Structure formats: C-alpha cells, structure tokens
Amino acid sequence: MKNKTIAIHKGTLRDKKTGGVNTPIYTSSANDYINKDETLYPRYFNTPNQDAVAKKIAALEHTEAGLVFSSGMGAISTAILAYAGTGDNIVMLDALYGGTHNFATEWFSHFGIECTFTKTSAADVIKGVTPKTKVIVIESPTNPLLAVVDIEKIARFAKEKKITTIIDNTFASPVNQTPLDLGIDIVVHSGTKYLGGHSDLCCGMVACSNEKMEKILSLARVLGPSLDPRICYLLERSMKTLVLRVNAQTKNAMEVAQFLEGHPDISKVYYPGLERFEGYEIAKQQMTDFGAMLSFEIKDKDSSQFISQLKIISPAVSLGGVESTICPPSLTSHAKMSAGERQRIGVTDSLLRLSIGLEDADDLKQDLDNALKKVSQ
Numbered sequence: 001m002k003n004k005t006i007a008i009h010k011g012t013l014r015d016k017k018t019g020g021v022n023t024p025i026y027t028s029s030a031n032d033y034i035n036k037d038e039t040l041y042p043r044y045f046n047t048p049n050q051d052a053v054a055k056k057i058a059a060l061e062h063t064e065a066g067l068v069f070s071s072g073m074g075a076i077s078t079a080i081l082a083y084a085g086t087g088d089n090i091v092m093l094d095a096l097y098g099g100t101h102n103f104a105t106e107w108f109s110h111f112g113i114e115c116t117f118t119k120t121s122a123a124d125v126i127k128g129v130t131p132k133t134k135v136i137v138i139e140s141p142t143n144p145l146l147a148v149v150d151i152e153k154i155a156r157f158a159k160e161k162k163i164t165t166i167i168d169n170t171f172a173s174p175v176n177q178t179p180l181d182l183g184i185d186i187v188v189h190s191g192t193k194y195l196g197g198h199s200d201l202c203c204g205m206v207a208c209s210n211e212k213m214e215k216i217l218s219l220a221r222v223l224g225p226s227l228d229p230r231i232c233y234l235l236e237r238s239m240k241t242l243v244l245r246v247n248a249q250t251k252n253a254m255e256v257a258q259f260l261e262g263h264p265d266i267s268k269v270y271y272p273g274l275e276r277f278e279g280y281e282i283a284k285q286q287m288t289d290f291g292a293m294l295s296f297e298i299k300d301k302d303s304s305q306f307i308s309q310l311k312i313i314s315p316a317v318s319l320g321g322v323e324s325t326i327c328p329p330s331l332t333s334h335a336k337m338s339a340g341e342r343q344r345i346g347v348t349d350s351l352l353r354l355s356i357g358l359e360d361a362d363d364l365k366q367d368l369d370n371a372l373k374k375v376s377q
C-alpha cells in the first residue's frame with residue numbers, strides 16, 4: 001500500500017455493530033480480564049483507539065510497531081530513558097528541539113546519564129561518541145535553523161558500535177522522510193504538529209521494530225504518558241488526511257521560500273529545498289520532499305513590528321497546523337537557552353520561524369510582502 005492508502009485504511013477498525021467505516025471510540029477503562037489474552041487499559045497503551053493510530057504511524061514509518069503518547073515530550077523522554085541509564089553517555093545535537101535540550105541539561109544528571117552536545121555534521125556527531133555512548137539523538141531538519149543532518153552516515157556508524165539511534169522526525173513527518181529506511185532505530189514525533197495537523201490536540205508517537213519497542217512499551221506503562229481514546233480518535237481522523245495536507249503544505253512552503261529568497265528586505269532564508277541552502281544536497285538524497293517549515297531573517301527591520309502587520313499568518317507557538325503561523329524562536333522554543341548559547345547555535349533575536357499552512361500560496365506571499373512594506377514606512 002502507498003502512503004495515502006495507508007493513512008486512511010491501516011489500523012482503522014470498522015464498527016462491527018453498525019458496519020460504520022470509522023473506528024468506534026472505546027471509552028472503557030475497566031475491561032474484562034477473564035476472556036481476554038491481554039487486559040485492555042488506557043495506561044497499558046493497548047486500547048483499540050490507541051492501537052488504530054499506532055498501526056498507522058508504524059506503517060507510515062515503514063516499520064512494525066508504533067505507540068501513541070500524550071505528548072511529543074512523553075514519547076521522546078520515554079524512548080531515551082528506555083535505552084540509557086546510570087553511567088551511560090548520550091550524544092545529542094545541540095540544535096535539538098528546546099524541550100529535548102532542557103530534558104538533557106536539567107534532568108540527565110538526575111538519572112546518572114552524561115550528555116555530549118555536538119554540532120549537526122555527521123563528523124561532529126561521530127567525534128562526540130565515547131565508549132560509554134549508548135544512544136545518539138538527532139533531528140533533521142532541525143528546529144529552527146533547518147540544518148540537514150546526514151542520517152544514513154550517523155546510523156551506519158552507530159550500528160557498527162551497537163549504539164541505539166533516535167531521531168525526532170516531527171519537522172519532516174513520515175510524508176517527507178522515513179528515517180528507519182536510512183538505518184535509524186527509533187523514530188519519535190510530536191504528533192501535536194503534522195500528525196494532529198489542526199492545532200487542536202497534543203500527542204506524541206514512537207515507531208520502531210517490535211524488538212526495540214519492548215523496552216519503550218514497558219517503561220511507558222509505568223511512566224504513564226498515555227493518550228485518551230477520545231483524543232486518539234481525533235488524531236486518527238487527522239492522520240487520514242496527513243499525506244494530502246503535508247504534500248500541499250510542502251508545495252506552498254517551496255513557493256514562499258523562493259519568494260522570500262528573492263525579496264530585497266530578506267537577508268537569509270533557511271529552507272532545505274533552496275539550492276543555495278547548505279543542506280540542500282543531503283536533503284535531496286534523504287527526503288522525499290523538503291517539508292513545510294522555514295525560517296528567515298529580515299534586513300534591518302524590527303521583526304516584532306513586522307509580525308504585528310501580518311493579517312493571515314498568525315503569531316503562534318507550535319507548528320504543522322492547517323493555518324500558517326510565525327514565531328521568533330528566541331522568545332519561544334529557545335527562550336530557556338541563554339542569549340550566549342542561542343548566539344552560538346545561530347538562533348539570532350531577529351530569526352523568524354514560519355510554519356506554512358494550507359492557505360493559497362499567493363495570499364501568503366502577499367501577506368508577507370504587505371507586512372514588509374508597512375514596516376519600511
């Protein structure tokens with residue numbers, strides 16, 4: 001089956017009672033233990049609505065097992081802690097999502113885990129590895145600078161060293177990138193973004209082999225970040241249109257990126273689909289398409305004034321919804337980082353991150369152009 005078909009049919013349960021085409025919402029937290037091989041319970045991550053979306057993500061990520069969590073951070077922290085403990089080292093990109101970065105800096109020592117932060121090139125990641133390294137955590141494209149990481153090179157190295165690799169695939173979504181095909185062990189998602197897609201729910205996902213999932217499931221069941229069946233249903237409904245949405249958003253993003261690249265008021269555009277962008281060649285090899293996230297810097301103009309002049313694109317944190325949103329990472333996702341650290345990784349105060357939605361691309365370009373003109377006055 002191809003992606004569009006998988007998104008709609010995989011895992012979805014027809015209603016036996018009515019013949020209805022949608023998975024019924026199974027609300028029970030108390031279930032029969034006598035006549036069942038396995039007792040169903042929401043915190044065991046095994047109810048039918050959880051299972052429906054788990055099967056979809058597993059199939060979309062070209063693997064055997066999926067698991068749905070109550071947030072992206074629930075998925076990421078559980079996957080990491082399942083594979084590292086006291087005395088272990090974890091190598092991570094310093095450009096990872098802010099929450100993952102905070103988890104490492106504020107909490108790894110609590111678990112006796114040492115963390116090495118590296119730059120995004122495969123050579124830097126490999127250089128960061130020590131004999132104690134058990135896990136490598138990467139993200140590609142990264143947030144918010146869209147750096148493209150050579151996934152295959154890192155995965156190949158890690159396999160030789162028996163190091164578990166985890167990638168946050170939120171930005172690309174399984175529509176634009178399937179890292180397990182490139183040798184990565186575990187994919188994690190903030191499903192709050194493209195998988196949910198309508199800015200109205202919070203969830204996370206993990207996808208990997210059955211073998212790799214065993215520990216993650218076992219830890220998840222005691223940590224307890226499970227997703228309510230009612231929200232699972234909303235997520236399932238969204239996932240059915242994932243491919244159509246992300247394809248259209250990606251197409252819009254390319255148009256907007258090219259428009260910004262050619263605009264006299266813009267000094268830099270970060271988008272993997274632009275030929276002049278540093279990560280373009282690797283992105284072309286490892287991604288199906290370039291995704292719908294981009295960042296940019298305005299030349300000599302106040303970026304908060306610019307944002308206030310936008311009429312269609314809304315200032316909002318989060319991303320991946322049907323509506324286009326914009327935010328300055330220095331005040332949002334990376335606010336907890338010190339100014340010096342932000343400077344070091346290239347997240348300037350004037351950097352703006354744009355999540356491209358499903359509006360008409362001409363309207364988006366017009367909105368950006370109008371706002372830029374207004375600020376220059």
Ligand SMILES: *Cc1c(COP(=O)(O)O)cnc(C)c1O
Pocket residue numbers: 071072073074097099139143168170171189190191192193202203204
């Ligand atoms: C939002 C986000 C997360 C965290 O997900 P939550 O659902 O907010 O917990 C992790 N990684 C990336 C890349 C994100 O954009």
